[in-house]
Amino acid sequence: MDFILNDDQRIIQKTVREFAEKEIAPVAPIYDKSHEFPWDVIKKLADLNFLGILIPEKYGGAGLDYLSYTIVIEEISRYDASIGVTLAAHNSLGIGHIYAAGNEKQRRKYVTRLAKGEILGAWALTEPGAGSDAAGIETTAVKDGNEWVLNGTKRFITNGSICGTVVVMAKTDPSKGAHGISAFIVEKDTPGFIIGRQEEKLGLNASDTSELILDDCRIPKENLLGKEGEGFIDTMRLLDTGRIGIAAMALGIAKGALEESIKYSKERVAFGHPISEFQAIQWKIADMATEIEASRLLTFRAAFLKDQGGNVTKEAAMAKLFSSESGIRACSEAVQILGGYGYTKDFPVERYFRDVRLCAIGEGTSEIQRLVIARQILGLKR
Ligand SMILES: Cc1cc2nc3c(=O)[nH]c(=O)nc-3n(C[C@H](O)[C@H](O)[C@H](O)COP(=O)(O)OP(=O)(O)OC[C@H]3O[C@@H](n4cnc5c(N)ncnc54)[C@H](O)[C@@H]3O)c2cc1C
Known part of the structure; x- marks a missing residue:
């Protein structure tokens, strides 16, 4: 490699x-x-x-x-x-x-x-009652002549209120569980496609996270994406790539936290010395830097293997799990290194601390990543 x-x-x-x-x-x-x-x-x-x-x-x-x-x-x-x-x-x-x-x-x-960026894309799986248990979604799609009629509510959808298209996962055959879920392309101006509440979040304030309501939303039958009943299987494959992206996001935020910590620790003087001369601060910086390197190796490895065309379910989950959890540690330590200033909006580490938290939740929580990794190692079914 x-x-x-x-x-x-x-x-x-x-x-x-x-x-x-x-x-x-x-x-x-x-x-x-x-x-x-x-x-x-x-x-x-x-x-x-x-x-x-x-x-x-x-x-x-x-x-x-x-x-x-x-x-x-x-x-x-x-x-x-x-x-x-x-x-x-x-x-x-x-x-x-x-x-x-x-x-x-x-x-x-x-x-x-x-x-080309003429419109933004969104992707809607999560619902008020189903996040980790994604196969438990309740949105339905029923065929009616040349159309599909979608009904349901999607929650926490990134780019939801500003997108041009959203890919919606819905049940086409509720009796078949995960194998009865299909994917659909919905255009934003379709009647019955309603933008619900905008989430007020801990962080990622400049990103759009919205509720989407499908109320007898009729779309042409050709907007079925992939094969009927295979939307969930395609989703699981897609999330491997998605998780590499979230791992990279956590890595980037952690790198920012480290760079700010190094700069500040060299400038801030306490007890007559820059705080970077104190071993307690040095150890924090050493741990942050080491975990960032490990995150980068896991994340680049998952991306590299994906480029080779391999299955990266385990590698992507490992990258996301480690990068997000170590990223949270790095941002917390950065706030600590900056002391009182780290807790204010005068320095960016406060924002990093809030933003990085999502990485252990979105596209599968850390608990779900551990489940995915263990199942891959133990040879158990999803
Ligand atoms: C800012 C933001 C952006 C998002 N963007 C999107 C998007 O664009 N599209 C989209 O579809 N979704 C999106 N999501 C939703 C996100 O993927 C879900 O929030 C996430 O998958 C967790 O689902 P949940 O919130 O329903 O939590 P739950 O599934 O209710 O989980 C609650 C807790 O229980 C734990 N848990 C659940 N099941 C198990 C289990 N079997 N074993 C152990 N622990 C378990 C979880 O790990 C978690 O700690 C976004 C969320 C946020 C906050």
């Missing part, structure tokens, strides 16, 4: 890093405070072709590999995880599901516009 980035990946890393430092770092605290969606930054990212990172050029995307995708999410999340999660949900789920399971007509009609 070779983790030395190739020329293209190095150029992408440099481009995104410079863009994030110049265009994202100055506005991130402003958007965090205003809770506004950063459309201006998203439009600039679309110009850089980062709204179709994994999509081939013939469908308007950048045609990059998973390792490059990981690098983009890490570098963006270093300065603003709200933008990181927006990009991750759009690229790996909202657009990824249509590209992976869609037919040529669906790819031409939807993927091209999504990849």
